[in-house]
Structures are given as structure tokens and as C-alpha cells.
Amino acid sequence: MTSSYDRQEQSALQDYQRIAMAPLEEAESLPFSAYRSQSAYELEAETVFRNEWVFVVAEQELPNCGDYFAITLAGEPIAVIRGQDNEIRALSNVCRHRGTPLLDEGFGKVEKHIVCPYHAWAYKDNGELKAAPLPGDINIDKDQHCLPTFFIESWHGLLFVNLSSNPEPLAKRLAGIDDYLGYFNLPSFENGFKSTTEYWNANWKLAMENAMESYHLFKVHKQTLETVTPTKQAYYIAGHSEWTLTGGKMLDTSSKLMKWFRGDYPEAYDHYVLISLPPSFVGILTYEGLSWIQVLPIDKDHSYIRSAGISSYSGKHENKTEQAFTEAFFAEDKDICERVHKGMYSTLAKGGKLVSMERILVDFHQFLGSRLFESNVSDFFQSPEAERFIGKNTDSSEGE
Ligand code: FES
Numbered sequence: 001m002t003s004s005y006d007r008q009e010q011s012a013l014q015d016y017q018r019i020a021m022a023p024l025e026e027a028e029s030l031p032f033s034a035y036r037s038q039s040a041y042e043l044e045a046e047t048v049f050r051n052e053w054v055f056v057v058a059e060q061e062l063p064n065c066g067d068y069f070a071i072t073l074a075g076e077p078i079a080v081i082r083g084q085d086n087e088i089r090a091l092s093n094v095c096r097h098r099g100t101p102l103l104d105e106g107f108g109k110v111e112k113h114i115v116c117p118y119h120a121w122a123y124k125d126n127g128e129l130k131a132a133p134l135p136g137d138i139n140i141d142k143d144q145h146c147l148p149t150f151f152i153e154s155w156h157g158l159l160f161v162n163l164s165s166n167p168e169p170l171a172k173r174l175a176g177i178d179d180y181l182g183y184f185n186l187p188s189f190e191n192g193f194k195s196t197t198e199y200w201n202a203n204w205k206l207a208m209e210n211a212m213e214s215y216h217l218f219k220v221h222k223q224t225l226e227t228v229t230p231t232k233q234a235y236y237i238a239g240h241s242e243w244t245l246t247g248g249k250m251l252d253t254s255s256k257l258m259k260w261f262r263g264d265y266p267e268a269y270d271h272y273v274l275i276s277l278p279p280s281f282v283g284i285l286t287y288e289g290l291s292w293i294q295v296l297p298i299d300k301d302h303s304y305i306r307s308a309g310i311s312s313y314s315g316k317h318e319n320k321t322e323q324a325f326t327e328a329f330f331a332e333d334k335d336i337c338e339r340v341h342k343g344m345y346s347t348l349a350k351g352g353k354l355v356s357m358e359r360i361l362v363d364f365h366q367f368l369g370s371r372l373f374e375s376n377v378s379d380f381f382q383s384p385e386a387e388r389f390i391g392k393n394t395d396s397s398e399g400e
């Protein structure tokens with residue numbers, strides 16, 4: 001017999017599927033149950049965070065050999081390390097002896113070896129086991145005790161990790177996006193700047209949706225962002241389920257003298273481009289740099305939020321006013337997201353229409369719909385329906 005909890009969870013998934021896969025003209029807010037259902041969360045963890053390219057950290061944030069960034073991705077502890085050979089790898093951050101997480105989460109430096117805090121097994125920064133102390137007469141086969149590595153790929157220095165065993169190249173997912181970014185000099189952004197981490201009491205999708213849409217600027221950020229990047233001057237550029245670009249005009253607050261120094265420059269530089277790469281990256285690209293917020297779920301009710309960026313200035317350049325401004329609008333976003341999260345627990349209220357300015361949310365919903373509810377292509381080839389198009393599958397090398 002199915003319990004009422006099971007029935008609720010089942011209908012949460014059905015509603016989620018219906019809205020996430022709706023066409024643009026029928027776009028609505030996701031059903032609130034999609035933000036509070038445990039089954040929805042588990043499905044997202046499995047089909048998105050453990051199976052998709054997920055932004056983790058930028059190369060520019062790990063400038064020296066030994067620099068690492070460790071994080072838990074859908075329950076999986078990983079460490080992205082720039083090794084002594086200057087190569088960046090994504091390693092499992094769990095000791096092969098008895099499972100202790102090795103490096104502390106966040107940024108750090110591996111001095112010589114990665115040493116487990118429990119019994120001091122030591123690994124090289126490429127994951128090889130170097131030594132296990134006091135083995136007695138037990139022979140530990142080092143090759144059998146390496147740290148597994150995960151797929152990692154870079155786009156303009158942004159590093160994406162994929163925990164699945166056979167991912168499609170990241171470039172395929174991002175195909176076409178660079179065509180729109182020609183005015184901006186991404187390769188010149190060689191310096192990572194200060195990273196701040198926060199924990200929000202909100203479902204990760206709320207934080208992502210909030211980071212993507214500019215509809216709320218005039219209300220939530222009246223004194224902050226709205227004064228520089230007004231809601232009414234924001235527009236959709238291009239996008240689909242895999243990535244979306246929106247843009248907006250930045251009000252020019254520089255002095256006459258500054259303008260004179262700067263001379264002629266393309267009009268594009270007065271605009272920002274907001275780059276959304278679901279599930280975890282939303283960045284604002286300007287002439288001077290790319291700053292982002294990274295969103296990762298901790299569980300269905302809590303999110304890990306990290307803001308950071310890269311630019312052509314060295315990290316020393318830190319402007320107090322800019323910092324206060326960023327902190328102010330982040331606090332505004334945190335407040336509103338946590339407030340909305342409470343609303344998601346209503347079982348009687350329903351979500352409504354999305355307005356034209358929220359078109360980017362439709363792209364995000366379609367990303368979710370495609371990952372959560374559509375069988376992927378390789379499954380399709382194994383399915384009876386496929387026979388109609390390609391005949392009987394006689395190939396013995398299945399899954400290739
Ligand atoms: S658990 Fe790591 S050395 Fe024992």
C-alpha cells in the first residue's frame with residue numbers, strides 16, 4: 001500500500017515534470033513541492049549533480065602548485081588540486097584506508113603530500129598512494145589504493161567537474177556561447193579575486209533562479225544594483241536549456257575626466273552579460289572581469305553559496321566601497337531567498353505565470369526537465385521505440 005507521503009512525493013514529481021517541460025508560452029513558476037520534496041531533491045542530486053558538468057572553482061583561484069579547493073558535491077567529497085607538475089586534477093577527497101575525508105573543505109595548500117588525519121596514509125598530489133605507516137607484515141599494494149580522479153574541464157579557466165563515468169565533452173554543452181562574447185577579453189582575466197562563502201536556508205533552485213533573473217532588481221535591490229543595472233534596461237540575448245545569456249545596460253557613473261582618459265570604446269562595454277550555466281554557475285561579465293555566484297545544494301532546504309571572480313587586476317586591488325556594495329546586495333538576495341523558501345512550504349498556494357523578463361527561468365526549467373525526466377540518448381537506443389527508427393539493436397558493444 002502506498003502511504004500518503006509516497007503519494008505526495010509522487011505527485012510532486014509529476015507536477016515538477018509537467019511544469020519543467022512546458023513550452024515558453026505556458027511558462028509558470030515551478031510547483032512549490034519541487035522545492036520541498038525529498039524525492040525531487042534526490043533525483044536532482046543523481047541526475048544533475050552526479051551526472052552533469054558542475055562548476056567548482058576557477059584555475060585563476062589556484063595559481064600555485066599545491067593550491068587546492070575542496071568541496072562536497074552531492075555527498076561526494078572532492079578536491080581540485082594544482083599538482084607539482086602544474087596539472088589541475090579533481091581527486092576523490094576520501095582516504096582509501098578507512099574513508100576519512102582528507103583535505104579540509106575550502107581553499108588550502110598541499111605542502112608535500114596529502115596526509116590523512118586519521119592514520120597518516122600519505123598520497124601524492126596526483127592521487128597515488130605514497131606510503132602507509134607501520135604496515136607490519138601486511139603488504140599494501142599501492143596501485144590498488146590510489147585516490148580516484150574525476151573528469152575535469154576548463155572553459156576560460158572556469159573548471160567544471162563531472163562525476164559520471166563517461167561524460168560528453170563540456171565544449172558540446174557550451175557550443176555557440178563564445179560567439180556572443182567576442183567583445184570581452186576573457187583570456188586577460190588572469191587573477192582570481194576574493195572568494196566568500198555563505199550558507200542560505202533556501203533550496204538551491206531558488207538561489208539559482210534569483211541569481212539569473214533581473215526582474216527583482218528594482219524591488220529587492222532598489223538602493224544597490226538597481227542604481228547601476230536597472231531592471232528596465234535588462235534584456236534576453238540568447239539561450240536554451242544548456243546555457244543562457246542575458247544582458248543589461250550599466251549606468252555610467254564615471255567622471256568626465258575618466259571618460260576622457262578612456263577615449264572611444266565599443267558600446268558593448270557599457271553593458272554587462274549575465275552568463276547562466278546550470279546547475280551551479282551564474283556570472284556577470286563586464287569589460288573588466290567576470291564575477292559569479294556558485295550555488296550547490298547541501299540538502300533540499302540549504303544551499304552553499306560562493307561568490308568570487310576573475311579579472312585583469314591583481315588580487316591586491318580591493319576597493320572597500322565595492323566590497324560593501326557587494327555585501328549589501330548579497331544580504332538582500334539571501335533575505336529574499338530565505339523568505340521565498342518559507343513560502344514553498346505552503347501546500348495550498350500555487351505558483352503563477354512567469355513574465356517575459358523571466359524567460360531565463362524557462363531555460364533553467366528546461367535544463368532540469370531534460371535531465372530529470374527525459375531518458376538520455378543512450379537509454380533511447382536501448383529502448384523498444386528506437387527499433388522503429390534504427391531497426392533491431394544487434395550491436396554487441398552496448399553503451400558505446
Ligand atoms: S582512514 Fe586514512 S589513514 Fe586511516
Ligand SMILES: [Fe+2]
Pocket residue numbers: 210211216220221333
Ligand atoms: Fe538579486
